[in-house]
Amino acid sequence: MIRRKLEENFFRTLMILATILVTGSFFLIVGTILYRGVPFMTWDMISKIPGGGFYIGKEGGVLNAIIGSLYVAGGATVLGLFISIPVAIYINMYLGGRIWLANGLRIAFDVLFGIPSIVYGAFGFLIMVYFGIRASLLGGIVAVTLLVIPILVRTLDEVIRTVPKELGDATLSLGATRWETAKVVIRQIRPGVFTAILLSFGRAIGDVASVLFTAGFSDNIPTSLHQPAATLPLAIFFQLGSPVAEVQGRAYASALILTIIVLIITILSSILAKRFSKNNSR
Amino acid sequence: MTSLRLLKDKVYAKIMLIFTILSVAVVLVIGIGLYLKSVPVLNKISLYTLLTSSVWKPLKGLFGFFPFIMGTLWVTAIAIIIALPLCLLTSFFITEYTPNQLRKILVPFVNLLSGIPPVIFGVWGVLFIVPLIQDHIAPHFVEFSTGYSVLAGGIVLAVMIFPLIVSIVCEVLNTIPKDLKDASLALGATKWETIRKVSLRKAKPGIIAATVLAVSRAFGETIAVLMVCGNNADVPHSVFDPGYPLPALIANNYGEMLSIPMYDSALMFAAFLLFIIILLFNVISRIILARLERKLAL
Secondary structure, X not given: OHHHHHHHHHHHHHXXXXXXXXXXXXXXHHHHHHHHHHHHOOHHHHHOOOOOOHHHOOOOOOHHHHHHHHXXXXXXXXXXXXXXXXXXXXXXXXXXXXXXXXXXXXXXXXXXXXXXXXHHHHHXXXXXXXXXXXXXXXXXXXXXXXXXXHHHHHHHHHHHHXXXXXXXXXXXXXXXXXXXXXXXXXXXXXXXXXXXXXXXXXXXXXXXXXXHHHOOOOOOOOOOXXXXXXXXXXXXXXXXXXXXXXXXXXXXXXXHHHHHHHHHHHHHHHHHHHHHHHHHHO | OHHHHXXXXXXXXXXXXXXXXXXXXXXXXXXXXXXXXXXXXXXXXOHHHHHHOOOEEHHHOEEOOHHHHHHHHHHHHHHHHHHHHXXXXXXXXXXXXXXXXXXXXXXXXXXXXXXXXXXXXXXXXXXXXXXXXXXXXXXXXXXXXXXXXXXXXXXHHHHHXXXXXXXXXXXXXXXXXXXXXXXXXXXXXXXXXXXXHHHHHHHHHHHHHHHHHHHHHHHHOOHHHHHHOEOOOOOOOOOOXXXXXXXXXXXXXXXXXOOOOOXXXXXXXXXXXXXHHHHHHXXXXXXXXXXXXXXXXX
Protein backbone atom coordinates (compact mmCIF):
# COMPACT_ATOMS: atom_id res chain seq x y z
CA MET A 1 0.00 0.00 0.00
CA ILE A 2 2.76 2.42 0.97
CA ARG A 3 4.62 1.50 -2.19
CA ARG A 4 1.61 2.42 -4.33
CA LYS A 5 1.21 5.71 -2.55
CA LEU A 6 4.90 6.45 -3.01
CA GLU A 7 4.61 5.60 -6.69
CA GLU A 8 1.64 7.92 -7.06
CA ASN A 9 3.49 10.77 -5.37
CA PHE A 10 6.66 10.12 -7.33
CA PHE A 11 4.93 10.29 -10.69
CA ARG A 12 2.85 13.26 -9.66
CA THR A 13 6.05 15.15 -8.82
CA LEU A 14 7.54 14.06 -12.12
CA MET A 15 4.48 15.33 -13.96
CA ILE A 16 4.60 18.69 -12.21
CA LEU A 17 8.29 19.04 -13.06
CA ALA A 18 7.66 18.11 -16.70
CA THR A 19 4.81 20.60 -16.95
CA ILE A 20 6.95 23.36 -15.47
CA LEU A 21 9.70 22.56 -17.94
CA VAL A 22 7.43 22.40 -20.99
CA THR A 23 5.41 25.54 -20.24
CA GLY A 24 8.45 27.28 -18.78
CA SER A 25 10.51 26.83 -21.94
CA PHE A 26 8.44 29.62 -23.46
CA PHE A 27 9.60 32.03 -20.77
CA LEU A 28 13.15 30.76 -21.07
CA ILE A 29 13.21 31.53 -24.78
CA VAL A 30 11.52 34.92 -24.61
CA GLY A 31 13.57 35.78 -21.52
CA THR A 32 16.85 34.94 -23.26
CA ILE A 33 15.91 36.99 -26.32
CA LEU A 34 14.84 39.94 -24.15
CA TYR A 35 17.92 39.79 -21.95
CA ARG A 36 20.35 39.74 -24.87
CA GLY A 37 18.33 41.84 -27.30
CA VAL A 38 17.29 44.84 -25.23
CA PRO A 39 20.85 46.27 -24.77
CA PHE A 40 21.24 46.45 -28.55
CA MET A 41 17.79 47.82 -29.22
CA THR A 42 17.88 51.34 -30.62
CA TRP A 43 15.43 53.50 -32.49
CA ASP A 44 17.76 53.29 -35.51
CA MET A 45 17.22 49.52 -35.66
CA ILE A 46 13.59 49.89 -36.67
CA SER A 47 13.71 53.23 -38.46
CA LYS A 48 16.73 52.98 -40.76
CA ILE A 49 17.91 50.75 -43.56
CA PRO A 50 21.49 49.44 -43.38
CA GLY A 51 23.98 52.25 -43.99
CA GLY A 52 27.40 51.84 -45.54
CA GLY A 53 29.49 49.52 -43.41
CA PHE A 54 26.47 48.23 -41.51
CA TYR A 55 27.85 44.73 -41.59
CA ILE A 56 31.09 45.73 -39.93
CA GLY A 57 29.26 47.46 -37.12
CA LYS A 58 28.60 50.92 -38.53
CA GLU A 59 25.24 52.65 -38.35
CA GLY A 60 21.95 51.58 -39.78
CA GLY A 61 18.97 49.38 -38.96
CA VAL A 62 16.89 46.55 -40.30
CA LEU A 63 13.94 48.52 -41.63
CA ASN A 64 14.55 46.90 -45.03
CA ALA A 65 14.04 43.45 -43.51
CA ILE A 66 11.01 44.48 -41.45
CA ILE A 67 9.27 45.98 -44.48
CA GLY A 68 10.38 43.07 -46.68
CA SER A 69 8.94 40.56 -44.23
CA LEU A 70 5.67 42.46 -44.00
CA TYR A 71 5.47 42.52 -47.81
CA VAL A 72 6.19 38.80 -48.16
CA ALA A 73 3.89 37.70 -45.33
CA GLY A 74 1.14 40.13 -46.33
CA GLY A 75 1.33 39.26 -50.01
CA ALA A 76 1.34 35.54 -49.32
CA THR A 77 -1.59 35.77 -46.92
CA VAL A 78 -3.70 37.80 -49.36
CA LEU A 79 -2.86 35.49 -52.25
CA GLY A 80 -3.45 32.47 -50.02
CA LEU A 81 -6.87 33.75 -48.96
CA PHE A 82 -7.99 34.12 -52.57
CA ILE A 83 -7.25 30.45 -53.06
CA SER A 84 -8.21 28.98 -49.71
CA ILE A 85 -11.60 30.63 -49.10
CA PRO A 86 -13.07 28.98 -52.24
CA VAL A 87 -11.40 25.69 -51.30
CA ALA A 88 -12.81 25.74 -47.76
CA ILE A 89 -16.28 26.61 -49.07
CA TYR A 90 -16.06 23.89 -51.67
CA ILE A 91 -15.06 21.24 -49.14
CA ASN A 92 -17.92 22.15 -46.82
CA MET A 93 -20.79 23.17 -49.05
CA TYR A 94 -20.40 21.69 -52.49
CA LEU A 95 -19.46 18.11 -51.76
CA GLY A 96 -22.97 17.34 -50.55
CA GLY A 97 -23.18 13.92 -48.98
CA ARG A 98 -19.75 12.74 -50.07
CA ILE A 99 -18.24 12.99 -46.61
CA TRP A 100 -15.41 10.59 -47.41
CA LEU A 101 -14.24 12.95 -50.13
CA ALA A 102 -14.33 15.93 -47.77
CA ASN A 103 -12.42 13.98 -45.13
CA GLY A 104 -9.91 12.81 -47.72
CA LEU A 105 -9.31 16.41 -48.75
CA ARG A 106 -8.90 17.42 -45.10
CA ILE A 107 -6.24 14.76 -44.63
CA ALA A 108 -4.55 15.94 -47.82
CA PHE A 109 -4.30 19.49 -46.48
CA ASP A 110 -3.06 18.23 -43.11
CA VAL A 111 -0.34 16.35 -44.97
CA LEU A 112 0.51 19.46 -47.00
CA PHE A 113 0.75 21.33 -43.71
CA GLY A 114 3.37 18.82 -42.57
CA ILE A 115 5.67 19.32 -45.55
CA PRO A 116 8.67 21.30 -44.33
CA SER A 117 9.28 24.79 -45.61
CA ILE A 118 12.71 23.84 -46.97
CA VAL A 119 10.95 21.56 -49.48
CA TYR A 120 8.62 24.40 -50.51
CA GLY A 121 11.67 26.64 -50.78
CA ALA A 122 13.62 24.15 -52.89
CA PHE A 123 10.59 23.57 -55.10
CA GLY A 124 10.01 27.32 -55.48
CA PHE A 125 13.65 27.73 -56.44
CA LEU A 126 13.29 24.94 -59.01
CA ILE A 127 10.34 26.67 -60.63
CA MET A 128 12.12 30.01 -60.64
CA VAL A 129 15.18 28.50 -62.32
CA TYR A 130 12.90 26.80 -64.85
CA PHE A 131 11.18 30.04 -65.79
CA GLY A 132 14.35 32.08 -65.49
CA ILE A 133 13.06 34.29 -62.66
CA ARG A 134 15.64 35.67 -60.29
CA ALA A 135 15.24 35.75 -56.53
CA SER A 136 12.67 38.45 -55.91
CA LEU A 137 9.80 39.61 -53.76
CA LEU A 138 7.44 37.83 -56.16
CA GLY A 139 9.33 34.52 -55.84
CA GLY A 140 9.24 34.80 -52.05
CA ILE A 141 5.53 35.55 -52.01
CA VAL A 142 4.74 32.56 -54.25
CA ALA A 143 6.80 30.12 -52.16
CA VAL A 144 5.33 31.38 -48.89
CA THR A 145 1.81 31.23 -50.36
CA LEU A 146 2.30 27.51 -50.95
CA LEU A 147 3.36 27.26 -47.32
CA VAL A 148 0.33 29.06 -45.87
CA ILE A 149 -2.45 27.63 -48.07
CA PRO A 150 -2.81 24.45 -45.93
CA ILE A 151 -2.96 26.53 -42.72
CA LEU A 152 -5.60 28.84 -44.18
CA VAL A 153 -7.70 26.03 -45.65
CA ARG A 154 -7.71 23.96 -42.46
CA THR A 155 -8.42 26.91 -40.16
CA LEU A 156 -11.23 28.22 -42.38
CA ASP A 157 -12.60 24.69 -42.68
CA GLU A 158 -12.72 24.28 -38.90
CA VAL A 159 -14.44 27.65 -38.60
CA ILE A 160 -17.04 26.90 -41.28
CA ARG A 161 -17.80 23.62 -39.55
CA THR A 162 -18.81 25.52 -36.40
CA VAL A 163 -21.59 27.32 -38.28
CA PRO A 164 -24.86 25.60 -37.37
CA LYS A 165 -25.99 23.36 -40.19
CA GLU A 166 -29.53 24.71 -39.79
CA LEU A 167 -28.42 28.09 -41.06
CA GLY A 168 -27.27 26.64 -44.36
CA ASP A 169 -30.34 24.41 -44.58
CA ALA A 170 -32.68 27.34 -43.93
CA THR A 171 -30.99 29.39 -46.63
CA LEU A 172 -31.12 26.55 -49.11
CA SER A 173 -34.76 25.78 -48.38
CA LEU A 174 -35.68 29.38 -49.15
CA GLY A 175 -34.49 28.67 -52.66
CA ALA A 176 -31.00 30.12 -52.47
CA THR A 177 -28.31 28.50 -54.58
CA ARG A 178 -25.27 26.96 -52.92
CA TRP A 179 -23.21 30.00 -53.85
CA GLU A 180 -25.72 32.36 -52.21
CA THR A 181 -25.71 30.14 -49.14
CA ALA A 182 -21.93 30.29 -49.08
CA LYS A 183 -22.11 34.08 -48.97
CA VAL A 184 -24.39 33.90 -45.92
CA VAL A 185 -22.02 31.49 -44.22
CA ILE A 186 -18.96 33.64 -45.00
CA ARG A 187 -20.67 36.56 -43.30
CA GLN A 188 -21.10 34.39 -40.21
CA ILE A 189 -17.47 33.39 -39.96
CA ARG A 190 -15.84 36.80 -40.36
CA PRO A 191 -13.98 36.74 -37.01
CA GLY A 192 -12.79 33.24 -37.86
CA VAL A 193 -11.36 34.52 -41.13
CA PHE A 194 -9.35 37.07 -39.15
CA THR A 195 -7.99 34.29 -36.94
CA ALA A 196 -6.95 32.39 -40.05
CA ILE A 197 -5.29 35.50 -41.49
CA LEU A 198 -3.33 36.11 -38.30
CA LEU A 199 -2.22 32.48 -38.03
CA SER A 200 -1.05 32.45 -41.62
CA PHE A 201 0.67 35.82 -41.27
CA GLY A 202 2.47 34.67 -38.14
CA ARG A 203 3.76 31.54 -39.82
CA ALA A 204 4.74 33.43 -42.97
CA ILE A 205 6.66 36.19 -41.24
CA GLY A 206 8.77 33.79 -39.21
CA ASP A 207 9.76 31.31 -41.85
CA VAL A 208 13.26 31.27 -43.26
CA ALA A 209 13.72 28.13 -45.29
CA SER A 210 11.09 29.03 -47.87
CA VAL A 211 12.39 32.54 -48.56
CA LEU A 212 16.06 31.62 -48.36
CA PHE A 213 16.17 30.54 -52.01
CA THR A 214 13.33 32.57 -53.37
CA ALA A 215 13.23 36.12 -52.00
CA GLY A 216 16.94 36.86 -51.98
CA PHE A 217 18.32 39.66 -49.85
CA SER A 218 18.73 43.37 -50.32
CA ASP A 219 19.75 46.36 -48.25
CA ASN A 220 17.03 48.45 -49.82
CA ILE A 221 13.29 48.37 -49.42
CA PRO A 222 11.89 46.72 -52.55
CA THR A 223 9.87 49.03 -54.77
CA SER A 224 8.68 46.42 -57.24
CA LEU A 225 7.76 42.74 -57.21
CA HIS A 226 10.83 41.88 -59.24
CA GLN A 227 13.38 43.25 -56.83
CA PRO A 228 14.93 41.02 -54.20
CA ALA A 229 13.59 41.59 -50.71
CA ALA A 230 15.24 41.17 -47.32
CA THR A 231 13.29 39.32 -44.66
CA LEU A 232 13.64 39.65 -40.92
CA PRO A 233 14.42 35.99 -40.09
CA LEU A 234 17.04 35.89 -42.81
CA ALA A 235 18.55 39.14 -41.53
CA ILE A 236 18.81 37.58 -38.06
CA PHE A 237 20.46 34.50 -39.51
CA PHE A 238 23.03 36.48 -41.52
CA GLN A 239 23.86 38.90 -38.73
CA LEU A 240 24.31 36.10 -36.21
CA GLY A 241 26.88 34.51 -38.51
CA SER A 242 29.02 37.66 -38.45
CA PRO A 243 32.26 37.67 -36.45
CA VAL A 244 31.70 41.32 -35.43
CA ALA A 245 30.23 41.57 -31.93
CA GLU A 246 28.22 44.69 -32.76
CA VAL A 247 26.55 42.93 -35.71
CA GLN A 248 25.82 39.87 -33.59
CA GLY A 249 24.16 42.17 -31.07
CA ARG A 250 21.98 43.49 -33.85
CA ALA A 251 20.94 39.92 -34.56
CA TYR A 252 19.69 39.70 -30.96
CA ALA A 253 17.84 43.00 -31.34
CA SER A 254 16.34 41.85 -34.65
CA ALA A 255 15.30 38.61 -32.97
CA LEU A 256 13.60 40.69 -30.30
CA ILE A 257 11.71 42.66 -32.97
CA LEU A 258 10.55 39.47 -34.69
CA THR A 259 9.55 37.87 -31.37
CA ILE A 260 7.47 40.90 -30.42
CA ILE A 261 5.73 40.99 -33.81
CA VAL A 262 4.95 37.27 -33.67
CA LEU A 263 3.76 37.38 -30.05
CA ILE A 264 1.40 40.26 -30.78
CA ILE A 265 -0.02 38.28 -33.71
CA THR A 266 -0.39 35.07 -31.69
CA ILE A 267 -2.05 36.80 -28.75
CA LEU A 268 -4.41 38.74 -31.02
CA SER A 269 -5.44 35.58 -32.82
CA SER A 270 -6.12 33.67 -29.62
CA ILE A 271 -8.24 36.55 -28.27
CA LEU A 272 -10.18 36.58 -31.53
CA ALA A 273 -10.59 32.81 -31.46
CA LYS A 274 -11.93 32.97 -27.92
CA ARG A 275 -14.40 35.69 -28.80
CA PHE A 276 -15.50 33.73 -31.82
CA SER A 277 -16.18 30.57 -29.87
CA LYS A 278 -18.20 32.63 -27.38
CA ASN A 279 -20.33 34.03 -30.18
CA ASN A 280 -20.99 30.54 -31.31
CA SER A 281 -22.10 29.04 -28.06
CA ARG A 282 -24.95 31.53 -27.89
CA MET B 1 -33.36 35.19 -63.76
CA THR B 2 -33.32 31.80 -62.11
CA SER B 3 -31.17 30.33 -64.83
CA LEU B 4 -28.66 33.14 -64.37
CA ARG B 5 -28.43 32.36 -60.64
CA LEU B 6 -28.04 28.67 -61.34
CA LEU B 7 -25.42 29.42 -63.96
CA LYS B 8 -23.54 31.58 -61.48
CA ASP B 9 -23.72 28.78 -58.92
CA LYS B 10 -22.36 26.26 -61.41
CA VAL B 11 -19.58 28.52 -62.65
CA TYR B 12 -18.42 29.23 -59.11
CA ALA B 13 -18.60 25.52 -58.30
CA LYS B 14 -16.28 24.77 -61.21
CA ILE B 15 -13.85 27.54 -60.25
CA MET B 16 -13.72 26.30 -56.67
CA LEU B 17 -13.26 22.73 -57.82
CA ILE B 18 -10.29 23.82 -59.92
CA PHE B 19 -8.76 25.71 -56.98
CA THR B 20 -9.22 22.68 -54.75
CA ILE B 21 -7.67 20.29 -57.24
CA LEU B 22 -4.77 22.66 -57.91
CA SER B 23 -3.94 23.20 -54.26
CA VAL B 24 -3.99 19.47 -53.50
CA ALA B 25 -2.08 18.69 -56.68
CA VAL B 26 0.79 20.79 -55.35
CA VAL B 27 1.90 17.62 -53.54
CA LEU B 28 2.17 15.75 -56.83
CA VAL B 29 3.83 18.61 -58.66
CA ILE B 30 6.44 19.02 -55.92
CA GLY B 31 7.12 15.29 -55.88
CA ILE B 32 7.44 15.02 -59.65
CA GLY B 33 9.45 18.23 -59.97
CA LEU B 34 11.97 17.21 -57.33
CA TYR B 35 12.21 13.70 -58.76
CA LEU B 36 12.86 14.92 -62.31
CA LYS B 37 15.59 17.18 -60.98
CA SER B 38 17.24 14.32 -59.11
CA VAL B 39 17.21 11.96 -62.08
CA PRO B 40 20.65 13.06 -63.38
CA VAL B 41 22.42 12.16 -60.15
CA LEU B 42 20.41 8.93 -59.81
CA ASN B 43 21.49 7.93 -63.32
CA LYS B 44 25.12 8.46 -62.51
CA ILE B 45 25.28 7.04 -59.01
CA SER B 46 23.15 4.17 -57.76
CA LEU B 47 20.56 4.84 -55.08
CA TYR B 48 22.37 2.43 -52.75
CA THR B 49 25.68 4.26 -53.08
CA LEU B 50 24.00 7.64 -52.63
CA LEU B 51 22.42 6.51 -49.37
CA THR B 52 25.33 4.55 -47.90
CA SER B 53 28.49 6.28 -49.08
CA SER B 54 30.19 8.69 -46.69
CA VAL B 55 32.26 10.46 -49.32
CA TRP B 56 30.99 13.97 -49.93
CA LYS B 57 33.09 15.67 -52.59
CA PRO B 58 30.82 17.68 -54.87
CA LEU B 59 33.75 19.00 -56.93
CA LYS B 60 34.69 15.43 -57.89
CA GLY B 61 31.08 14.45 -58.42
CA LEU B 62 30.99 12.21 -55.36
CA PHE B 63 27.80 12.48 -53.38
CA GLY B 64 27.43 10.23 -50.35
CA PHE B 65 24.50 11.19 -48.17
CA PHE B 66 25.22 8.82 -45.31
CA PRO B 67 26.69 11.42 -42.90
CA PHE B 68 23.75 13.74 -43.51
CA ILE B 69 21.20 10.98 -43.09
CA MET B 70 22.91 9.97 -39.84
CA GLY B 71 22.98 13.62 -38.74
CA THR B 72 19.25 13.86 -39.31
CA LEU B 73 18.60 10.58 -37.47
CA TRP B 74 20.77 11.54 -34.46
CA VAL B 75 19.15 14.93 -34.04
CA THR B 76 15.65 13.53 -34.47
CA ALA B 77 16.23 10.63 -32.09
CA ILE B 78 17.61 12.93 -29.38
CA ALA B 79 14.67 15.30 -29.81
CA ILE B 80 12.10 12.51 -29.50
CA ILE B 81 13.84 10.87 -26.53
CA ILE B 82 13.78 14.19 -24.68
CA ALA B 83 10.38 15.43 -25.80
CA LEU B 84 8.19 12.35 -25.67
CA PRO B 85 8.38 11.49 -21.95
CA LEU B 86 8.20 15.14 -20.94
CA CYS B 87 5.22 15.78 -23.19
CA LEU B 88 3.36 12.65 -22.08
CA LEU B 89 3.81 13.57 -18.42
CA THR B 90 2.73 17.13 -19.15
CA SER B 91 -0.34 15.99 -21.08
CA PHE B 92 -1.35 13.62 -18.29
CA PHE B 93 -0.90 16.35 -15.75
CA ILE B 94 -2.91 18.85 -17.77
CA THR B 95 -5.78 16.49 -18.54
CA GLU B 96 -6.02 14.45 -15.32
CA TYR B 97 -4.66 16.51 -12.45
CA THR B 98 -5.13 20.21 -13.11
CA PRO B 99 -8.30 22.05 -12.21
CA ASN B 100 -9.92 23.99 -15.04
CA GLN B 101 -8.56 27.34 -13.92
CA LEU B 102 -4.95 26.25 -13.99
CA ARG B 103 -5.49 24.51 -17.31
CA LYS B 104 -6.66 27.77 -18.81
CA ILE B 105 -3.34 29.32 -17.81
CA LEU B 106 -1.09 26.42 -18.84
CA VAL B 107 -2.47 25.61 -22.27
CA PRO B 108 -1.99 29.10 -23.80
CA PHE B 109 1.72 28.99 -22.99
CA VAL B 110 2.10 25.76 -24.89
CA ASN B 111 0.27 27.41 -27.80
CA LEU B 112 2.44 30.52 -27.62
CA LEU B 113 5.48 28.29 -27.96
CA SER B 114 4.15 26.93 -31.24
CA GLY B 115 3.92 30.45 -32.63
CA ILE B 116 7.60 31.25 -32.11
CA PRO B 117 9.47 31.22 -35.44
CA PRO B 118 12.23 28.63 -36.02
CA VAL B 119 14.93 31.26 -36.33
CA ILE B 120 14.15 32.50 -32.80
CA PHE B 121 14.59 28.94 -31.52
CA GLY B 122 17.90 28.97 -33.34
CA VAL B 123 19.03 32.22 -31.70
CA TRP B 124 17.96 30.86 -28.32
CA GLY B 125 19.91 27.68 -29.03
CA VAL B 126 23.05 29.66 -29.84
CA LEU B 127 22.70 31.93 -26.81
CA PHE B 128 21.52 29.44 -24.23
CA ILE B 129 21.79 25.76 -25.16
CA VAL B 130 25.18 25.82 -26.89
CA PRO B 131 27.00 27.59 -24.01
CA LEU B 132 25.15 25.35 -21.54
CA ILE B 133 26.49 22.26 -23.28
CA GLN B 134 29.96 23.68 -23.79
CA ASP B 135 30.46 24.86 -20.20
CA HIS B 136 28.29 22.66 -18.03
CA ILE B 137 27.28 19.41 -19.70
CA ALA B 138 30.04 18.35 -22.06
CA PRO B 139 32.97 18.81 -19.61
CA HIS B 140 31.54 15.98 -17.49
CA PHE B 141 31.68 13.53 -20.37
CA VAL B 142 34.21 14.53 -23.03
CA GLU B 143 37.44 16.48 -23.09
CA PHE B 144 36.29 19.18 -25.42
CA SER B 145 33.13 20.22 -27.21
CA THR B 146 32.28 23.55 -28.78
CA GLY B 147 28.69 23.02 -27.77
CA TYR B 148 27.64 23.07 -31.42
CA SER B 149 26.55 19.45 -31.48
CA VAL B 150 23.77 17.04 -32.32
CA LEU B 151 22.76 17.30 -28.66
CA ALA B 152 22.18 21.05 -29.04
CA GLY B 153 20.18 20.40 -32.21
CA GLY B 154 18.18 17.69 -30.45
CA ILE B 155 17.36 19.88 -27.44
CA VAL B 156 16.26 22.82 -29.59
CA LEU B 157 14.16 20.50 -31.75
CA ALA B 158 12.64 18.89 -28.65
CA VAL B 159 11.40 22.26 -27.44
CA MET B 160 10.07 22.98 -30.93
CA ILE B 161 7.97 19.81 -30.99
CA PHE B 162 6.62 20.21 -27.42
CA PRO B 163 3.46 22.04 -28.51
CA LEU B 164 2.77 19.60 -31.35
CA ILE B 165 2.89 16.50 -29.13
CA VAL B 166 1.18 18.08 -26.11
CA SER B 167 -1.74 19.44 -28.12
CA ILE B 168 -2.42 16.17 -29.96
CA VAL B 169 -1.98 13.93 -26.91
CA CYS B 170 -4.17 16.19 -24.76
CA GLU B 171 -6.86 16.07 -27.41
CA VAL B 172 -6.67 12.28 -27.56
CA LEU B 173 -6.71 11.95 -23.76
CA ASN B 174 -9.79 14.14 -23.56
CA THR B 175 -11.67 11.73 -25.80
CA ILE B 176 -11.23 8.79 -23.40
CA PRO B 177 -14.60 8.14 -21.75
CA LYS B 178 -14.69 9.30 -18.16
CA ASP B 179 -16.59 6.13 -17.19
CA LEU B 180 -13.53 4.00 -17.89
CA LYS B 181 -11.34 6.07 -15.61
CA ASP B 182 -14.02 6.27 -12.95
CA ALA B 183 -14.40 2.50 -12.99
CA SER B 184 -10.68 2.06 -12.47
CA LEU B 185 -10.58 4.64 -9.66
CA ALA B 186 -13.63 3.09 -8.00
CA LEU B 187 -11.83 -0.24 -7.88
CA GLY B 188 -9.19 1.38 -5.73
CA ALA B 189 -6.54 2.14 -8.32
CA THR B 190 -4.51 5.27 -7.75
CA LYS B 191 -4.61 8.06 -10.32
CA TRP B 192 -1.23 7.05 -11.69
CA GLU B 193 -2.30 3.42 -11.99
CA THR B 194 -5.40 4.57 -13.86
CA ILE B 195 -3.26 6.62 -16.21
CA ARG B 196 -0.84 3.79 -16.79
CA LYS B 197 -3.34 0.99 -17.20
CA VAL B 198 -6.36 2.75 -18.70
CA SER B 199 -5.54 6.10 -20.29
CA LEU B 200 -2.14 5.17 -21.69
CA ARG B 201 -3.51 1.99 -23.22
CA LYS B 202 -6.52 3.73 -24.72
CA ALA B 203 -4.50 6.64 -26.04
CA LYS B 204 -1.79 4.49 -27.60
CA PRO B 205 -2.73 4.98 -31.28
CA GLY B 206 -3.02 8.72 -30.72
CA ILE B 207 0.36 8.85 -28.99
CA ILE B 208 1.94 6.90 -31.84
CA ALA B 209 0.40 9.26 -34.40
CA ALA B 210 1.62 12.30 -32.46
CA THR B 211 5.12 10.82 -32.28
CA VAL B 212 5.24 10.07 -36.00
CA LEU B 213 4.11 13.63 -36.74
CA ALA B 214 6.76 14.96 -34.38
CA VAL B 215 9.43 12.85 -36.08
CA SER B 216 8.49 14.17 -39.49
CA ARG B 217 8.47 17.71 -38.16
CA ALA B 218 11.94 17.17 -36.72
CA PHE B 219 13.21 15.69 -39.99
CA GLY B 220 12.26 18.77 -41.94
CA GLU B 221 13.24 21.48 -39.49
CA THR B 222 15.97 23.50 -41.11
CA ILE B 223 17.17 26.76 -39.78
CA ALA B 224 17.07 26.22 -36.03
CA VAL B 225 19.03 22.98 -36.33
CA LEU B 226 21.44 24.44 -38.83
CA MET B 227 22.32 27.22 -36.40
CA VAL B 228 23.29 24.98 -33.49
CA CYS B 229 24.41 21.70 -35.04
CA GLY B 230 27.95 22.50 -36.08
CA ASN B 231 27.42 21.37 -39.69
CA ASN B 232 30.32 19.00 -40.05
CA ALA B 233 29.97 16.42 -42.83
CA ASP B 234 31.08 13.48 -40.65
CA VAL B 235 28.97 10.78 -39.10
CA PRO B 236 28.47 11.78 -35.44
CA HIS B 237 29.67 9.21 -32.90
CA SER B 238 28.52 10.82 -29.69
CA VAL B 239 25.92 13.37 -28.74
CA PHE B 240 28.67 15.96 -28.35
CA ASP B 241 29.85 15.57 -31.96
CA PRO B 242 28.67 18.05 -34.54
CA GLY B 243 26.26 16.75 -37.16
CA TYR B 244 24.98 17.95 -40.50
CA PRO B 245 21.30 17.11 -41.12
CA LEU B 246 19.87 16.98 -44.64
CA PRO B 247 17.77 20.18 -44.52
CA ALA B 248 20.79 22.13 -43.29
CA LEU B 249 22.80 20.76 -46.20
CA ILE B 250 20.22 22.01 -48.70
CA ALA B 251 19.89 25.40 -47.04
CA ASN B 252 23.63 25.99 -46.74
CA ASN B 253 24.60 25.18 -50.31
CA TYR B 254 21.90 26.59 -52.52
CA GLY B 255 24.17 29.49 -53.48
CA GLU B 256 26.90 27.43 -55.04
CA MET B 257 24.82 24.56 -56.32
CA LEU B 258 24.33 26.00 -59.78
CA SER B 259 28.04 26.45 -60.42
CA ILE B 260 29.09 22.83 -59.83
CA PRO B 261 27.75 20.14 -62.19
CA MET B 262 25.37 17.61 -60.64
CA TYR B 263 25.43 19.53 -57.37
CA ASP B 264 21.95 20.95 -57.87
CA SER B 265 20.67 17.53 -58.83
CA ALA B 266 22.22 15.98 -55.71
CA LEU B 267 20.68 18.62 -53.46
CA MET B 268 17.30 18.24 -55.12
CA PHE B 269 17.65 14.51 -54.48
CA ALA B 270 18.13 15.36 -50.80
CA ALA B 271 14.97 17.47 -50.90
CA PHE B 272 13.14 14.65 -52.69
CA LEU B 273 14.27 12.16 -50.04
CA LEU B 274 13.03 14.42 -47.25
CA PHE B 275 9.79 15.04 -49.08
CA ILE B 276 9.00 11.35 -49.59
CA ILE B 277 9.81 10.31 -46.01
CA ILE B 278 7.87 13.17 -44.48
CA LEU B 279 4.95 12.65 -46.83
CA LEU B 280 4.76 8.99 -45.88
CA PHE B 281 4.96 9.69 -42.14
CA ASN B 282 2.35 12.40 -42.37
CA VAL B 283 -0.09 10.27 -44.32
CA ILE B 284 0.24 7.42 -41.80
CA SER B 285 -0.28 9.56 -38.72
CA ARG B 286 -3.07 11.64 -40.22
CA ILE B 287 -4.98 8.49 -41.15
CA ILE B 288 -4.58 7.13 -37.61
CA LEU B 289 -5.81 10.44 -36.16
CA ALA B 290 -8.74 10.68 -38.59
CA ARG B 291 -9.78 7.13 -37.65
CA LEU B 292 -9.64 8.00 -33.96
CA GLU B 293 -11.79 11.04 -34.57
CA ARG B 294 -14.34 9.01 -36.52
CA LYS B 295 -14.49 6.35 -33.82
CA LEU B 296 -15.30 9.10 -31.37
CA ALA B 297 -18.04 10.55 -33.57
CA LEU B 298 -19.88 7.21 -33.72
